[in-house]
Amino acid sequence: MTLTTRFAPSPTGYLHVGGARTALYSWLYAKKNGGDFILRIEDTDLERSTQASVDAIMDGMNWLNLDWTHGPYFQTKRFDRYKEVIDQLIETGHAYRCYCTAEEVEAMREEARAKGENERYNGMWRERTDYPADKPYVIRFKNPLEGDVVIKDAVKGEIVIANKELDDLIIARSDGSPTYNLTVVVDDWDMKVSHVVRGDDHVNNTPRQINILNALGAPLPVYAHIPMILGDDGKRLSKRHGAVSVMQYRDDGYLPEALLNYLVRLGWSHGDQEIFSREEMIELFDLTGCNRAPSAFNTEKLIWVNQHYMKTMDAEYVASHLAWHMEDQGISTDNGPALAEIVKVQADRVKTLKEMAQISRYFYQxxxxxxxxxxxxxxxxxxxxxxxxxxxxxxxxxxxxxxxxxxxxxxxxxxxxxxxxxxxxxxxxxxxxxxxxxxxxxxxxxxxxxxxxxxxxxxxxxxxxxxxxx
CATH class of the missing domain: 1.10.10.350 (Arc Repressor Mutant, subunit A)
Known part of the structure; x- marks a missing residue:
């Protein structure tokens, strides 16, 4: 069986550094093992998904040169398949209709909160069949009531979740549209994903998805949850720390190789080595080398890596990226020295390609x-x-x-x-x-x-x- 990983962003914003690192780790693991890397666009949130975000994701992946073997697949093109699986779960007794109103569910949560219990749906419609006519309903997955879910996480180690801590999650909304945990399970199953590498903000989803896979008789992938990236002040990464679009790093004058090298070390290590070629990343990367603790984003370190690449990479290649910045700053290079010559004399004097373009204007204008x-x-x-x-x-x-x-x-x-x-x-x-x-x-x-x-x-x-x- 071919090892298969996937990167599955939601097109509700740009591709940020956290997503880019997840994509990189998934890509590297597939490449290292001669496997497939799938790009899947999870666009079922119709209100928030935009074509501009799809374009931003694709631009970021292409700029980083993280090529995919299959895709991009769009979940909105697979609604018939999701409905088929939902019907299958209903027929086999693993899902049911729930006619509770939002107010009723909120009351259940308030009651649980008052008792000091987990806020959850109480299973009111789990065994009922007295379905009212012409009343909207959702479809809920019938989560097991006993036992534990054991996640053998490739990064975090073994994680055990008691089924009694999980409620019967909604897998289809009242308009019939499938929810995230259902679509992800069906896609990973159909696309034969063997290893799911993703952020650890998804750990809570994993036991629910495992239970759905078990109900379908589907094989379980290996899960690897990567800790989040923090700002250098220890707080959740935000725009002031550098949590901006990957393409903003291009605009700010970083080479894609520098950003990839920085990201691979932001949560993974191989001894004390800091600089890795793309080939070395593929050869050396392994999920067992990923850190269990969050990593802190450090712009100064990224600048240092970028300077290294500007000075050591082939000048013609660096010049191909410098050309974008020249054009962006309105500098015509038709009359003047070859850009590779500019790279050779300016690379050790600047931090970014944007700065290199700025200080080289007099050569052309x-x-x-x-x-x-x-x-x-x-x-x-x-x-x-x-x-x-x-x-x-x-x-x-x-x-x-x-x-x-x-x-x-x-x-x-x-x-x-x-x-x-x-x-x-x-x-x-x-x-x-x-x-x-x-x-x-x-x-x-x-x-x-x-x-x-x-x-x-x-x-x-x-x-x-x-x-x-x-």
Whole structure:
């Protein structure tokens, strides 16, 4: 039998980091064992499910490159199958009609609460057959009254739940639509899911689902419940901690490999290793290595991982992601250096690709004014002579290469008996518009010669204006 896992998000919002980690663990476990990975969209909540959320989930999965073997399946396309199973449960005595009103059920819960018992439906219609005519009803699963449900959880270990703690849950609403616990059971059964990897907020659902599977004579999957992700303050993850759409991480300038590497370590470990290639994740991942305790999200750690990948991955590949940020910031790269060259000189100077795009604008776009602080400090009257001389020497260069440019800057400083900074900083501000850039010879070599000379002229005009106004 083929090992099969699944990721089954509800399209009621974006794909967030918790969901992405669940998807990653399910994907890795299937890949490691040569199995299948199913994508299933649980869209039975018709009021809250949206196409925009479906698109966001698909975009996130595709950006992370978590490819699925089968799917995406949509539960709204399987209502006939759910009805068939519900009818089967009724026919075999494992489900029944319940005509209680919402007010009656609430009264039952209040009574149980007053007695210090679990709030639950009391089974009023469990054995009755005196069904009233023309009155709405729901279908409830007839949960066993005796014994225990034993969950042999691959992460948490053995969990035992007494059946007397469970009530007869609704499996079909009064409009006939199936509920979550029923649809999940039918889907996992039909799709031959062997391992259910999901968040531990589903632990309470698991005994109910096991009882339904047993009533259907269906095989039980292995359950693995992953502890939740907390903020670094120990509280439930929220937007202020980083619980945003996976695509927001793309927008903020993270590489998908960096986010995956960070997420795999957020609840799983392999010794002290921090950096894992995709191939290493597949080879080393196992459910037994998952933590039982919640993990804390740490943005600084994610930034560190992202910087590692920007600096060590193939520059052409990183450039393919940088291109999105250039376009997003309205920077046309038609005229200028190859983006891979930008990655090589900027990767160790930034935290994100978004920041890399921001500080690389001058390679592709002209500017009309200099950074105020840099211009005031470095484009002073005393910089006029070194700028004029270095421009003359740069103009005479036949080879526009880093080594030749470096020699020109050195020669200018020696001829004028100035420190390198007295030549280099005015030249840097002139060429880039600001006071920070990679090594000046490399920076200029990546730019068009005529563009550099024109910008030096602009700086000289700026200095002349300062002289005239002084």
């Amino acid at each position: 002209d500017f009309t004014e200099f950074d105020a602080a840099a211009g005031k400090k470095h484009l002073r009257p005393v910089a006029k002579e070194p700028l004029e001389l270095v421009k003359a020497k740069l103009s005479a260069l036949e080879s526009w290469q880093g080594d030749a440019i470096h020699e020109v800057i050195n020669a200018t400083a020696e001829e004028l008996e100035l420190g390198m900074g007295k030549v280099g900083m005015p030249l840097r501000v002139a060429a880039t518009g600001a006071g920070n850039s990679p090594s000046l010879d490399i920076t200029l070599a990546l730019m068009d010669k005529d563009k550099v000379l024109a910008r030096i002229d602009m700086a000289l005009a700026f200095i002349e204006e300062r002289i005239a106004n002084s």
